[in-house]
Amino acid sequence: MGRGKGGIGIALLVSAVLAGTSACGGNASASDDSKNGAAKGGSSAKATVSAKPSPTHPTGPPMLLESIAPMDKATVGVAMPISVVFSNPVAAKAHANVEKHLKVSASVPTNGAWHWMGNQRVDWRPEHYWKSGTKVRIDADLKYVSNGSGRYGTHGYTHSFTIGDDVRAAVSVKGHTLKITRNGGAPRTLSINAGSAEYPTWNGTMAVIDKQRTVHMTSCSVGISCTKGAPNFYDLTLPWDVHLTQSGTYVHYSTGDTNPGSGSARGSHGCVHLSLSDAEWFYGQVKQGDPVTVTGSPRAKASADNGYASFNLSWSQWLAGSASGEQTTGAL
Numbered sequence: 001m002g003r004g005k006g007g008i009g010i011a012l013l014v015s016a017v018l019a020g021t022s023a024c025g026g027n028a029s030a031s032d033d034s035k036n037g038a039a040k041g042g043s044s045a046k047a048t049v050s051a052k053p054s055p056t057h058p059t060g061p062p063m064l065l066e067s068i069a070p071m072d073k074a075t076v077g078v079a080m081p082i083s084v085v086f087s088n089p090v091a092a093k094a095h096a097n098v099e100k101h102l103k104v105s106a107s108v109p110t111n112g113a114w115h116w117m118g119n120q121r122v123d124w125r126p127e128h129y130w131k132s133g134t135k136v137r138i139d140a141d142l143k144y145v146s147n148g149s150g151r152y153g154t155h156g157y158t159h160s161f162t163i164g165d166d167v168r169a170a171v172s173v174k175g176h177t178l179k180i181t182r183n184g185g186a187p188r189t190l191s192i193n194a195g196s197a198e199y200p201t202w203n204g205t206m207a208v209i210d211k212q213r214t215v216h217m218t219s220c221s222v223g224i225s226c227t228k229g230a231p232n233f234y235d236l237t238l239p240w241d242v243h244l245t246q247s248g249t250y251v252h253y254s255t256g257d258t259n260p261g262s263g264s265a266r267g268s269h270g271c272v273h274l275s276l277s278d279a280e281w282f283y284g285q286v287k288q289g290d291p292v293t294v295t296g297s298p299r300a301k302a303s304a305d306n307g308y309a310s311f312n313l314s315w316s317q318w319l320a321g322s323a324s325g326e327q328t329t330g331a332l
Helices: 031-037 093-102 276-285 316-321
Strands: 017-019 065-069 074-076 082-086 102-106 111-116 121-126 135-138 155-163 165-173 179-181 186-189 204-209 210-218 236-241 250-253 272-274 291-295
Touching: 065 135, 065 155, 082 135, 093 102, 093 121, 102 121, 135 316, 165 204, 179 276, 186 276, 236 276, 250 276, 272 276
Parallel strands: 074 155, 165 291, 250 272
Antiparallel strands: 017 155, 065 082, 082 121, 102 135, 111 121, 135 155, 165 179, 179 186, 204 291, 210 236, 236 250
16 A cells, blocks of 8 residues: 655654854943043043954845754654755755755764755765664754855754664565564564565665554555556555655555465555554554665665665765765764
Protein backbone atom coordinates (compact mmCIF):
# COMPACT_ATOMS: atom_id res chain seq x y z
CA MET A 1 0.00 0.00 0.00
CA GLY A 2 1.11 3.57 -0.25
CA ARG A 3 0.07 7.16 -0.32
CA GLY A 4 1.13 9.91 -2.62
CA LYS A 5 4.57 11.42 -2.69
CA GLY A 6 4.51 14.57 -0.66
CA GLY A 7 6.79 16.69 1.47
CA ILE A 8 8.29 15.18 4.54
CA GLY A 9 6.74 18.22 6.11
CA ILE A 10 3.27 16.64 6.73
CA ALA A 11 4.54 14.81 9.75
CA LEU A 12 7.97 16.30 10.14
CA LEU A 13 7.53 19.95 9.29
CA VAL A 14 8.68 21.56 12.48
CA SER A 15 8.84 25.14 13.55
CA ALA A 16 12.48 26.02 13.93
CA VAL A 17 13.44 27.51 17.28
CA LEU A 18 14.66 31.03 16.90
CA ALA A 19 17.94 31.82 18.51
CA GLY A 20 17.25 35.32 19.81
CA THR A 21 19.76 38.03 19.07
CA SER A 22 20.09 41.54 20.41
CA ALA A 23 22.39 44.48 19.84
CA CYS A 24 23.06 46.95 22.65
CA GLY A 25 24.80 50.29 22.40
CA GLY A 26 25.47 53.25 24.69
CA ASN A 27 26.38 56.90 24.25
CA ALA A 28 30.03 57.66 24.94
CA SER A 29 30.46 60.11 27.81
CA ALA A 30 32.78 63.12 27.76
CA SER A 31 36.06 62.81 29.57
CA ASP A 32 36.30 64.28 33.09
CA ASP A 33 39.31 66.25 31.83
CA SER A 34 37.02 69.21 31.10
CA LYS A 35 35.98 69.32 34.73
CA ASN A 36 39.57 69.12 35.85
CA GLY A 37 40.54 71.96 33.55
CA ALA A 38 37.77 74.20 34.88
CA ALA A 39 38.72 73.47 38.47
CA LYS A 40 42.24 74.59 37.70
CA GLY A 41 40.96 77.80 36.27
CA GLY A 42 42.16 76.94 32.79
CA SER A 43 40.02 77.01 29.73
CA SER A 44 38.17 73.79 29.16
CA ALA A 45 37.83 72.44 25.69
CA LYS A 46 34.74 70.45 24.76
CA ALA A 47 35.56 66.79 24.50
CA THR A 48 34.84 65.22 21.15
CA VAL A 49 33.98 61.61 20.40
CA SER A 50 34.54 60.13 16.99
CA ALA A 51 31.31 58.57 15.85
CA LYS A 52 31.78 55.05 14.54
CA PRO A 53 29.94 54.36 11.31
CA SER A 54 26.97 52.05 11.65
CA PRO A 55 27.65 48.62 10.21
CA THR A 56 26.19 48.09 6.78
CA HIS A 57 23.89 45.10 6.56
CA PRO A 58 22.62 43.59 3.32
CA THR A 59 19.05 44.31 2.37
CA GLY A 60 16.67 42.19 0.40
CA PRO A 61 13.86 39.70 0.91
CA PRO A 62 14.41 37.20 3.73
CA MET A 63 16.02 33.79 3.37
CA LEU A 64 13.79 31.58 5.51
CA LEU A 65 13.73 27.93 6.51
CA GLU A 66 10.71 25.77 5.84
CA SER A 67 11.82 23.11 8.32
CA ILE A 68 14.60 21.58 10.38
CA ALA A 69 14.44 17.89 11.25
CA PRO A 70 14.55 16.28 13.68
CA MET A 71 12.30 18.28 15.97
CA ASP A 72 13.86 20.21 18.82
CA LYS A 73 14.22 18.01 21.93
CA ALA A 74 13.43 14.83 19.94
CA THR A 75 14.93 11.39 20.53
CA VAL A 76 15.75 9.72 17.23
CA GLY A 77 17.45 6.69 15.72
CA VAL A 78 21.06 6.09 14.73
CA ALA A 79 20.44 6.69 10.99
CA MET A 80 18.70 10.05 11.36
CA PRO A 81 20.21 12.87 9.30
CA ILE A 82 19.85 16.55 10.09
CA SER A 83 17.67 17.90 7.30
CA VAL A 84 17.35 21.63 6.58
CA VAL A 85 14.78 22.76 4.03
CA PHE A 86 14.80 26.32 2.68
CA SER A 87 11.68 28.15 1.54
CA ASN A 88 13.48 29.36 -1.60
CA PRO A 89 16.33 27.92 -3.68
CA VAL A 90 19.91 28.49 -2.56
CA ALA A 91 22.21 29.17 -5.51
CA ALA A 92 25.05 26.69 -5.98
CA LYS A 93 27.60 29.48 -5.54
CA ALA A 94 26.24 30.07 -2.01
CA HIS A 95 26.25 26.43 -0.87
CA ALA A 96 29.68 26.51 0.76
CA ASN A 97 28.96 29.70 2.71
CA VAL A 98 25.58 28.42 3.87
CA GLU A 99 27.17 25.15 5.03
CA LYS A 100 29.75 27.19 6.94
CA HIS A 101 26.92 28.76 8.95
CA LEU A 102 25.18 25.45 9.70
CA LYS A 103 27.17 24.27 12.71
CA VAL A 104 26.76 20.74 14.07
CA SER A 105 27.95 19.96 17.61
CA ALA A 106 27.80 16.63 19.44
CA SER A 107 28.68 15.17 22.83
CA VAL A 108 30.59 12.40 21.03
CA PRO A 109 32.92 13.64 18.25
CA THR A 110 31.33 12.45 15.02
CA ASN A 111 32.62 12.61 11.46
CA GLY A 112 30.08 13.73 8.88
CA ALA A 113 29.22 16.12 6.06
CA TRP A 114 26.46 18.15 4.43
CA HIS A 115 24.94 17.01 1.14
CA TRP A 116 22.62 19.06 -1.09
CA MET A 117 19.42 17.45 -2.40
CA GLY A 118 18.86 20.02 -5.11
CA ASN A 119 18.96 23.66 -4.03
CA GLN A 120 16.34 23.77 -1.27
CA ARG A 121 17.31 20.87 0.97
CA VAL A 122 20.64 20.10 2.59
CA ASP A 123 21.20 17.14 4.96
CA TRP A 124 24.04 16.40 7.40
CA ARG A 125 24.82 12.72 7.79
CA PRO A 126 27.44 10.99 9.94
CA GLU A 127 29.88 8.82 8.01
CA HIS A 128 28.66 5.85 10.04
CA TYR A 129 25.59 5.55 12.23
CA TRP A 130 25.40 7.82 15.26
CA LYS A 131 26.45 6.34 18.59
CA SER A 132 23.47 5.71 20.86
CA GLY A 133 23.21 8.30 23.63
CA THR A 134 24.90 11.10 21.67
CA LYS A 135 23.56 14.61 22.25
CA VAL A 136 23.46 16.71 19.07
CA ARG A 137 22.80 20.38 18.29
CA ILE A 138 22.42 22.21 15.01
CA ASP A 139 23.00 25.99 15.06
CA ALA A 140 21.82 27.57 11.84
CA ASP A 141 23.56 30.94 12.26
CA LEU A 142 22.05 32.47 9.13
CA LYS A 143 21.63 36.15 10.02
CA TYR A 144 22.76 38.26 7.03
CA VAL A 145 23.87 35.11 5.15
CA SER A 146 23.07 35.26 1.43
CA ASN A 147 21.30 32.57 -0.56
CA GLY A 148 23.16 33.78 -3.65
CA SER A 149 20.00 35.11 -5.28
CA GLY A 150 19.35 38.33 -3.38
CA ARG A 151 17.84 36.88 -0.21
CA TYR A 152 19.46 37.14 3.23
CA GLY A 153 18.94 35.39 6.53
CA THR A 154 17.25 37.44 9.22
CA HIS A 155 17.93 35.33 12.34
CA GLY A 156 19.34 32.07 13.59
CA TYR A 157 17.74 28.74 14.42
CA THR A 158 18.75 26.05 16.91
CA HIS A 159 17.61 22.45 17.33
CA SER A 160 18.92 19.97 19.91
CA PHE A 161 18.16 16.25 19.93
CA THR A 162 19.34 12.93 21.35
CA ILE A 163 20.26 9.65 19.68
CA GLY A 164 18.21 6.97 21.41
CA ASP A 165 18.49 3.19 21.50
CA ASP A 166 20.18 1.55 18.52
CA VAL A 167 17.18 -0.14 16.88
CA ARG A 168 17.66 -1.70 13.45
CA ALA A 169 15.35 -3.72 11.20
CA ALA A 170 16.45 -5.97 8.33
CA VAL A 171 13.86 -7.07 5.76
CA SER A 172 14.55 -10.09 3.56
CA VAL A 173 12.17 -10.00 0.60
CA LYS A 174 13.06 -13.53 -0.56
CA GLY A 175 13.08 -14.93 2.97
CA HIS A 176 9.77 -13.23 3.93
CA THR A 177 11.24 -12.07 7.24
CA LEU A 178 11.87 -8.91 9.19
CA LYS A 179 14.53 -9.18 11.89
CA ILE A 180 14.74 -6.42 14.48
CA THR A 181 17.48 -5.82 17.04
CA ARG A 182 17.86 -3.38 19.91
CA ASN A 183 21.33 -2.30 21.05
CA GLY A 184 22.92 -5.33 19.43
CA GLY A 185 20.78 -7.88 21.27
CA ALA A 186 19.34 -11.09 19.86
CA PRO A 187 17.00 -10.40 16.94
CA ARG A 188 13.28 -11.03 16.91
CA THR A 189 12.09 -12.40 13.58
CA LEU A 190 8.68 -11.50 12.12
CA SER A 191 7.00 -12.95 9.02
CA ILE A 192 6.39 -10.46 6.21
CA ASN A 193 5.29 -10.04 2.64
CA ALA A 194 6.97 -7.37 0.54
CA GLY A 195 6.21 -5.99 -2.90
CA SER A 196 5.08 -8.08 -5.82
CA ALA A 197 7.06 -8.52 -9.03
CA GLU A 198 4.90 -5.80 -10.58
CA TYR A 199 5.22 -3.41 -7.63
CA PRO A 200 8.50 -4.27 -5.88
CA THR A 201 9.67 -2.75 -2.60
CA TRP A 202 12.61 -0.35 -2.62
CA ASN A 203 15.92 -1.93 -1.70
CA GLY A 204 18.39 -0.26 0.63
CA THR A 205 18.34 1.50 3.97
CA MET A 206 15.52 3.89 4.78
CA ALA A 207 15.41 5.66 8.13
CA VAL A 208 11.92 5.87 9.60
CA ILE A 209 10.32 9.19 8.63
CA ASP A 210 7.43 8.99 11.10
CA LYS A 211 4.70 6.63 12.23
CA GLN A 212 0.93 6.89 12.53
CA ARG A 213 -1.70 4.69 14.17
CA THR A 214 -3.82 4.80 11.01
CA VAL A 215 -3.24 6.02 7.45
CA HIS A 216 -5.73 6.38 4.61
CA MET A 217 -4.09 4.71 1.61
CA THR A 218 -5.34 4.78 -1.97
CA SER A 219 -4.00 3.31 -5.19
CA CYS A 220 -4.91 6.52 -7.01
CA SER A 221 -2.65 8.65 -4.78
CA VAL A 222 0.44 6.72 -5.84
CA GLY A 223 -0.46 6.44 -9.53
CA ILE A 224 -1.40 2.75 -9.56
CA SER A 225 -5.12 2.82 -10.34
CA CYS A 226 -7.96 5.30 -9.96
CA THR A 227 -10.59 2.94 -11.34
CA LYS A 228 -12.77 1.38 -8.67
CA GLY A 229 -13.08 -2.35 -9.26
CA ALA A 230 -9.78 -2.58 -11.17
CA PRO A 231 -7.48 -5.42 -10.04
CA ASN A 232 -4.99 -3.09 -8.32
CA PHE A 233 -7.44 -0.52 -7.00
CA TYR A 234 -7.55 0.03 -3.24
CA ASP A 235 -8.98 2.63 -0.88
CA LEU A 236 -8.30 1.60 2.70
CA THR A 237 -7.58 3.02 6.13
CA LEU A 238 -5.00 0.72 7.74
CA PRO A 239 -3.42 0.56 11.21
CA TRP A 240 0.10 0.57 12.67
CA ASP A 241 1.89 2.41 9.89
CA VAL A 242 5.66 3.01 9.96
CA HIS A 243 6.60 5.43 7.17
CA LEU A 244 9.78 4.74 5.15
CA THR A 245 9.66 6.82 1.93
CA GLN A 246 7.96 9.93 0.60
CA SER A 247 6.82 7.88 -2.36
CA GLY A 248 4.55 5.86 -0.08
CA THR A 249 6.43 2.88 1.39
CA TYR A 250 5.28 1.70 4.84
CA VAL A 251 5.70 -1.23 7.17
CA HIS A 252 2.14 -1.94 8.32
CA TYR A 253 -0.80 -4.31 8.57
CA SER A 254 -3.05 -4.85 5.55
CA THR A 255 -6.56 -6.26 5.65
CA GLY A 256 -5.83 -7.78 2.24
CA ASP A 257 -2.84 -9.75 3.56
CA THR A 258 -3.77 -10.94 7.03
CA ASN A 259 -1.23 -13.76 7.40
CA PRO A 260 2.06 -12.66 5.79
CA GLY A 261 4.80 -15.17 5.15
CA SER A 262 6.10 -17.55 2.52
CA GLY A 263 2.78 -19.42 2.38
CA SER A 264 0.84 -16.31 1.35
CA ALA A 265 3.45 -14.45 -0.63
CA ARG A 266 1.28 -12.89 -3.29
CA GLY A 267 3.03 -9.58 -2.71
CA SER A 268 2.03 -6.03 -1.84
CA HIS A 269 2.04 -2.82 -3.84
CA GLY A 270 5.50 -2.03 -2.47
CA CYS A 271 4.94 -1.91 1.28
CA VAL A 272 6.07 -4.45 3.86
CA HIS A 273 3.12 -6.30 5.41
CA LEU A 274 3.05 -7.72 8.93
CA SER A 275 0.30 -9.57 10.77
CA LEU A 276 -1.92 -7.39 12.92
CA SER A 277 -0.23 -8.34 16.20
CA ASP A 278 3.28 -8.05 14.73
CA ALA A 279 2.48 -4.70 13.14
CA GLU A 280 1.32 -3.29 16.45
CA TRP A 281 4.40 -4.66 18.23
CA PHE A 282 6.80 -3.31 15.57
CA TYR A 283 5.08 0.08 15.70
CA GLY A 284 5.83 0.26 19.41
CA GLN A 285 9.52 -0.60 18.94
CA VAL A 286 10.66 1.91 16.33
CA LYS A 287 11.06 5.67 16.19
CA GLN A 288 12.03 8.34 13.70
CA GLY A 289 15.54 7.73 12.37
CA ASP A 290 15.72 3.97 13.03
CA PRO A 291 17.16 2.24 9.93
CA VAL A 292 15.08 -0.33 8.04
CA THR A 293 17.23 -2.15 5.46
CA VAL A 294 15.57 -4.10 2.63
CA THR A 295 17.45 -6.75 0.63
CA GLY A 296 16.48 -9.19 -2.09
CA SER A 297 14.07 -6.98 -4.02
CA PRO A 298 14.48 -6.55 -7.79
CA ARG A 299 14.03 -2.81 -7.36
CA ALA A 300 16.87 -0.30 -7.01
CA LYS A 301 17.71 1.44 -3.76
CA ALA A 302 15.52 4.38 -2.80
CA SER A 303 17.09 7.72 -3.67
CA ALA A 304 18.67 9.58 -0.77
CA ASP A 305 16.00 12.30 -0.82
CA ASN A 306 13.06 9.86 -0.89
CA GLY A 307 12.51 10.39 2.80
CA TYR A 308 15.66 9.87 4.88
CA ALA A 309 17.57 7.34 2.77
CA SER A 310 20.97 9.04 3.06
CA PHE A 311 22.77 5.78 3.86
CA ASN A 312 21.91 4.49 0.38
CA LEU A 313 24.83 6.62 -0.82
CA SER A 314 28.40 5.58 -0.20
CA TRP A 315 30.53 8.00 1.78
CA SER A 316 32.33 9.16 -1.36
CA GLN A 317 28.99 9.72 -3.10
CA TRP A 318 27.77 11.69 -0.10
CA LEU A 319 30.85 13.90 -0.07
CA ALA A 320 30.41 14.58 -3.80
CA GLY A 321 27.26 16.52 -2.91
CA SER A 322 28.95 18.65 -0.25
CA ALA A 323 30.37 22.11 -0.89
CA SER A 324 32.57 22.19 2.23
CA GLY A 325 33.52 18.54 2.59
CA GLU A 326 34.07 16.25 5.53
CA GLN A 327 34.00 17.69 9.04
CA THR A 328 34.02 16.62 12.66
CA THR A 329 31.30 17.88 14.97
CA GLY A 330 32.08 20.66 17.39
CA ALA A 331 32.20 19.99 21.13
CA LEU A 332 28.97 19.95 23.05
